[in-house]
Amino acid sequence: MKKFLAVILAATMTLGLVACSAPSEETKAQTEAVQTEADTEAETETAEAAEEAAEAVSDTVKQLYADFDSAMEDQIGKMPEDFGEIKVGAVVISLTNPFWVNMKDCYEAAGEKLGVPIDVQTGTTEGDTASQLDVLMTMADMDYDVIIVSPIDGTNLIPGIIKCNENGVKVINLGPGVDTEALKEAGGYLDATITVDFAEQGQTVAEDMMERLPDGGQVAVLAGLAGAGQSEGRTKGFTDTINSDDKYQLVAVQNCDWDASLAYDATKALITEYPELKGIFCCNDVMALAAVEALGAEGVEGVLIYGVDFTDDAKAAITEGTMTGSMSYSSARYTEAALQMAVMLNEGESFESNVYLPLTLVNVDNVNSLEGWK
């Protein structure tokens, strides 16, 4: 019996240790999160300083921002001078993908700038639709006034959105679209939508490509994942524009699933089959850069390559001249606009139609005048 008591005592002690260590771990996590926030702030500040410096030299960028602001003001109106207390949540797709990590930073910077507290959350891993929904379901019962959602696919967040509707939490859809038809069927609604017109991205690229190929020729598309809204939209915008002129022949649309090595192999196959190929539109920069590599390896020159996203690598390639152009928009302004809409919704305003973000094509002609664009 004594032995048994000793075991019990030991167990209690271990338990005490363990029990204490669990919360402290979380507190630590919290302090660290605060620290990261502080770091982000510092970074944003330096970035802002850099932006100011760049704006001083680059009139093009100044002009772009001015155009952007007036286009956004036409669509959503002016930011209210003062507004009531508000707490905003954002559910993004993943924090293991650089694009969304950057969006998180932009959200937090925008929140700081507008004086709106914002929490950015996500599921555990990219593509985990169920855990993203769990996060939104939990947030719907918390004290958020507005939640901005970017769903992994068209339907996975629908039960969460309906719960927000029931709890009186306003929902804004940013970026990848919620399937509004399915949402309506399930009895829910979105309070506002801000997104990028994917077809316009494809169309703008097609127009620039046609301008650079006045004699016509064969062109091809490297698309992303079949069924993904961004990929389908961009491809449709591009092919519709290209097909409107008989001088141009669309020889192939290949799905490369956003994957560099698939795009590399596809480009090699394309150029072997169509040695006269004049241009390739890739639905993101990762695939575009792979296409550049593949053409380099084959020793082919003079094929125009376009991408989407304007990543740092794409910027370097465009400056070098190996890539022709990339579609871009300002993530900083994107998140700012979304937060402004959140504030306006909370003040009782409403948005009847979708808000589209103004887009910019960065190409070999204007890339050097775009220092400071982000």
Added chain:
Amino acid sequence: MNYLRREISAPALLLCFCLAVSVFLSIETVSFYSWKNVVNILEANSYRMILAVGMMCVIASGAIDLSVGSIMSFSAVCMAKALKAELPVELCILIGILTGTLMGAVNGSLIYLTRINALIITLASSYMYRGLSLIVTQGIPITKLPESFRAIGCGDIFGMESGVTAAFVITALMVPLFFFMKWGSYVSSLGGNAEALKRCGVKTWFYRISVFAMMGALASVSGIIVTARLNSAEANAGLNMEMDAICAVIMGGTALHGGKGNLFGTVIAVFLMGLIRNGLTIMSVSSYYQQFITGAMLLMAVVIAEFRERKARIG
């Protein structure tokens, strides 16, 4: 006395863990301590619980199943295809469950016939089943399923999604099946000493195949719940779910070498992991920390269990 100590200690430890986390979250946050949030936690963990309960039987039988995530996905895809073909909803659900059971039975038969380690067989089959899902769907999610299906898969029972009731019913049924019936003791004995069991004249093939078939059936049930919640059957559903389930089973005090299962510990471990996920969301802590904390807890749980067992062996 010894028996009690061994059986109760792992769940008791986890339960105290749960309490500590709950008390901490109730003090630190406003939203945690509410009925709504309890419902959230139950709903978010119902399908994980179903998987973990099945996985406990598989691990107790001395095997492991890495293909449950893929079975979830493929059986859900088959069911969604049937739903799209406008077959009666009940029949579609049956198709889903039968597909899962069949895939599980294939796993079990291969393991029994080839005598190759279950880890290898189910690793191979997990790729094959996931591949089948991708081939059938071509990577495009099957969405907009009929409302009558969703009413069954995630409709309201006792003020929460039906998945929660399903999870508790399955767990409750597992108690007699695993602890008081022949099936449970033979399955455990498979993990303890399969050779001895065979020499006693027991048809070991039946128990090996049936435990995997049951795992397959449970995986398909949890696939149905996930599909109904998301209103979409997709090839990527259930990714890494097998690891969550294995983690909960081991944390709950079932040893990887089998021979004995700890159902109560498994259930508590599922909820502990769910509590932590929920707590991190409520406290707005980045999801980066979640994986680290889960791993650290698993490590702590197995180390404590190992030392306890060693001590029990020595005296």
